[in-house]
Amino acid sequence: MDDMKKLLEEIEKLKKEIEELKGEKEKKEFMESEKxxxxxxxxxxxxxxxxxxxxxxxxxxxxxxxxxxQEKENGR
Structure with a gap:
């Protein structure tokens, strides 16, 4: 059971890291668009x-x- 709980915690941690990386990517893309x-x-x-x-x-x-x-015309 302990191993299962650790695995679930690790999965949640990895999910959060993935979301953070997605946010950084979107921010970078937005900055590139601004430039x-x-x-x-x-x-x-x-x-x-x-x-x-x-x-x-x-x-x-x-x-x-x-x-x-006009000058030519006036000079005639």
């Missing part, structure tokens, strides 16, 4: 800034062309 989200946010910021710069360059070029055409 991925942070990286995605940073990439999003870089892309937005990049497009903003491109937009500014395109608009500036178009305004320059427009101004040049």
């Amino acid at each position: 991925i989200i942070e990286v995605i946010d940073k990439i999003e910021e870089i892309v937005k800034k990049g497009f903003s710069v491109i937009e500014g360059a395109v608009i500036g070029s178009l305004e320059g062309i427009k101004r040049s055409l």
Whole structure:
């Protein structure tokens, strides 16, 4: 009987350890997900800034062309 009781206690102990390990794994996976989200946010910021710069360059070029055409027209 004593052996059986010890085995049951050991089984319960192992069950608790397994649950703790599962919790640690889930926490680690959650932390990894958070890091991925942070990286995605940073990439999003870089892309937005990049497009903003491109937009500014395109608009500036178009305004320059427009101004040049207006000056030619007025100079005639």
